[in-house]
Amino acid sequence: xxxxxxxxxxxxTFKISKREKGLFGHLANLFLPKYIHKKAVDDISxxxxxxxxxxxxxxxxxxxxxxxxxxxxxxxxxxxxxTALGLxxxxxRIEYVAKIGAIFGQKSQLSWDLPIIDxxxxxxxIYRIPDQKYQENLAMFTKILDMKSFIExxxxxxxxxxxxxxxIAAALLHSPELVFFDEPTIGLDVVAKEKIREFIRYMNKExxxxxxxxxxxxxxxxxxxxxxxxxxxxxxxxDGTVAGIKTHFGSERKLVVKFEQDYDISEVAKTPSIKIxxxxxxxxxxxxxxxxxEVKSLIQYLFENYQVSDLTISEPDIEEIVRDIYDKxx
Amino acid sequence: xDTFALFIHYSLITIKSRFQYKVDAIFRSLAVFLRxxxxxIIIYFMLLKFENINGWNIxxxxxxxxxxxxxxxxxxxxxxxxxxxxxxxxxxxxxxxxLRPRGLVFQIISSNAxxxxxxxxxxxxxxxxxxxxxxxxxxxxxxxxLYCIVSVISGVLIQGALFLFIASLSxxxxxxxxxxxxxxWNTRKFAGYPLSIFHGSIQFLLIYIVPFAFVxxxxxxxxxxxxxxxxxxxxYIYIAPCVGFVLYALSYCYxxxxxxxxxxxxx
Ligand SMILES: Nc1ncnc2c1ncn2[C@@H]1O[C@H](COP(=O)(O)OP(=O)(O)O)[C@@H](O)[C@H]1O
Ligand SMILES: [Mg+2]
Numbered sequence: 001x002x003x004x005x006x007x008x009x010x011x012x013t014f015k016i017s018k019r020e021k022g023l024f025g026h027l028a029n030l031f032l033p034k035y036i037h038k039k040a041v042d043d044i045s046x047x048x049x050x051x052x053x054x055x056x057x058x059x060x061x062x063x064x065x066x067x068x069x070x071x072x073x074x075x076x077x078x079x080x081x082x083t084a085l086g087l088x089x090x091x092x093r094i095e096y097v098a099k100i101g102a103i104f105g106q107k108s109q110l111s112w113d114l115p116i117i118d119x120x121x122x123x124x125x126i127y128r129i130p131d132q133k134y135q136e137n138l139a140m141f142t143k144i145l146d147m148k149s150f151i152e153x154x155x156x157x158x159x160x161x162x163x164x165x166x167x168i169a170a171a172l173l174h175s176p177e178l179v180f181f182d183e184p185t186i187g188l189d190v191v192a193k194e195k196i197r198e199f200i201r202y203m204n205k206e207x208x209x210x211x212x213x214x215x216x217x218x219x220x221x222x223x224x225x226x227x228x229x230x231x232x233x234x235x236x237x238x239d240g241t242v243a244g245i246k247t248h249f250g251s252e253r254k255l256v257v258k259f260e261q262d263y264d265i266s267e268v269a270k271t272p273s274i275k276i277x278x279x280x281x282x283x284x285x286x287x288x289x290x291x292x293x294e295v296k297s298l299i300q301y302l303f304e305n306y307q308v309s310d311l312t313i314s315e316p317d318i319e320e321i322v323r324d325i326y327d328k329x330x
Numbered sequence: 331x332d333t334f335a336l337f338i339h340y341s342l343i344t345i346k347s348r349f350q351y352k353v354d355a356i357f358r359s360l361a362v363f364l365r366x367x368x369x370x371i372i373i374y375f376m377l378l379k380f381e382n383i384n385g386w387n388i389x390x391x392x393x394x395x396x397x398x399x400x401x402x403x404x405x406x407x408x409x410x411x412x413x414x415x416x417x418x419x420x421x422x423x424x425x426x427x428x429l430r431p432r433g434l435v436f437q438i439i440s441s442n443a444x445x446x447x448x449x450x451x452x453x454x455x456x457x458x459x460x461x462x463x464x465x466x467x468x469x470x471x472x473x474x475x476l477y478c479i480v481s482v483i484s485g486v487l488i489q490g491a492l493f494l495f496i497a498s499l500s501x502x503x504x505x506x507x508x509x510x511x512x513x514x515w516n517t518r519k520f521a522g523y524p525l526s527i528f529h530g531s532i533q534f535l536l537i538y539i540v541p542f543a544f545v546x547x548x549x550x551x552x553x554x555x556x557x558x559x560x561x562x563x564x565x566y567i568y569i570a571p572c573v574g575f576v577l578y579a580l581s582y583c584y585x586x587x588x589x590x591x592x593x594x595x596x597x
Contacts (some may be wrong), residue, residue, distance in 0.1 A: 064456045094433070107425070109425075
């Protein structure tokens with residue numbers, strides 16, 4: 001398969017001025033401004049092939065948006081290089097951005113006051129989209145993204161989910177072959193999230209569009225792509241299949257049990273694959289792997305031998321998985 | 331051609347959205363016109379007290395003023411985006427423009443063209459120009475007309491270059507509002523009057539640092555040839571129509587250079 005993006009040793013450092021308070025601080029700011037250098041992306045390399053759907057996942061501030069901005073030509077890397085669609089995103093900006101689409105969940109790319117359809121018409125002119133193709137795409141996205149009811153309204157009157165769909169359509173009207181999504185599901189409710197995921201999957205599988213997206217929601221990744229890149233504090237700490245990470249880390253379950261009294265539960269921990277991670281009076285937390293222990297029999301065992309007043313099971317969230325990988329290495 | 335059509339399209343939808351937002355959009359031009367006229371009338375009565383200022387009578391002074399207003403009308407049509415640049419950067423609009431396959435300066439210009447205010451300022455400038463030129467009895471010929479047109483364009487570009495330069499500074503400095511106030515707005519206050527009335531340091535400022543003298547004084551002198559021109563190199567009235575083009579080219583280079591320091595906005 002043909003390579004679409006090649007990122008080599010990408011680094012991005014932000015120089016942030018550090019302001020000091022007080023009179024002396026003001027003087028110091030004026031004559032000896034102090035800067036801190038924040039490494040937002042710290043030596044990341046990867047290759048993305050045509051037709052891939054790749055998810056970047058990481059906690060807040062991990063460097064996801066910065067990476068997307070470098071890949072889409074908004075920011076120039078401090079060090080390293082990007083080649084995408086055979087071009088340099090920042091140096092060949094105009095030629096490059098004509099072939100890509102980018103959607104930012106936290107910031108609409110549409111004019112606040114304009115009816116959506118007006119923004120779309122403007123985009124047709126900006127991208128020089130031939131009439132016929134424009135009408136086809138517009139009809140298709142209006143239908144799939146269910147935008148008919150609000151296409152005449154300005155963005156400021158839309159719900160977050162509607163705005164997101166409009167933003168997505170806007171970024172795709174010119175039929176880009178490569179599309180970036182930066183946290184497209186942020187702040188959405190479950191139903192709206194599901195719609196977006198379904199659409200991303202459709203674009204990738206049916207329209208053959210190469211997709212890169214970022215999220216901090218593991219579910220987004222599971223439902224839309226096979227490949228996953230985890231970044232933490234600007235570094236790439238995992239690059240592989242979603243299945244791979246699931247078998248490694250995702251199968252851990254946490255069981256929190258509240259007993260009627262403060263039992264000595266060392267008996268339970270005798271099973272080698274169960275770890276007790278905290279004991280606080282009557283509340284105990286156990287960690288075990290899905291494939292080692294059958295949840296049903298564990299709960300049954302607890303109920304038979306102890307008096308249980310409350311019990312919850314949770315999957316570790318992505319932040320925990322990421323921490324885990326970061327601490328232990330892959 | 332395609333670019334021009336896009337500029338018009340941008341303008342039309344901005345005007346449309348203005349109308350949706352506020353019904354009284356049309357009165358904005360009128361309001362600007364009246365507000366600025368009021369300031370002119372005050373100055374007019376003040377100047378009436380003097381027989382003349384350094385040999386300039388009231389009509390000649392109005393002629394001098396008219397360049398400032400007319401060029402400002404065109405300036406805000408094309409350069410409002412750079413005048414209010416930090417706002418735009420903070421709103422994240424620059425990211426959006428960077429993602430679209432058109433020139434960045436073109437997009438900033440087109441999406442901020444302020445037709446309403448521009449018409450207000452421009453009409454005032456034009457009325458002043460026509461009235462005062464009529465009173466002065468300017469003997470128009472092809473050369474003069476051409477000279478005036480090119481000088482006006484140059485005058486717009488001089489101020490545009492300044493806005494573009496200050497906008498470029500905002501990539502490396504944090505706040506440029508104060509710099510803009512000092513360099514542009516304060517200096518502009520001197521520019522309505524004949525250059526010769528000022529202290530040498532202010533003359534230097536208006537000729538070499540923030541060259542407003544080439545926006546109105548030297549072009550007006552090309553036509554009026556008042557006696558106080560003797561204080562300055564005569565060549566300046568001939569180079570006035572070029573100054574804007576040169577400064578704009580320099581400013582544009584600096585803009586291109588500064589763009590690499592653009593940081594976007596963090597969340
Ligand atoms: N424009 C900017 N100026 C200064 N610091 C920034 C800027 N953008 C991002 N950062 C910093 O870089 C780090 C990574 O940010 P970002 O890429 O937005 O993370 P993510 O998208 O993964 O949440 C954060 O610490 C953030 O504060
Ligand atoms: Mg982000």
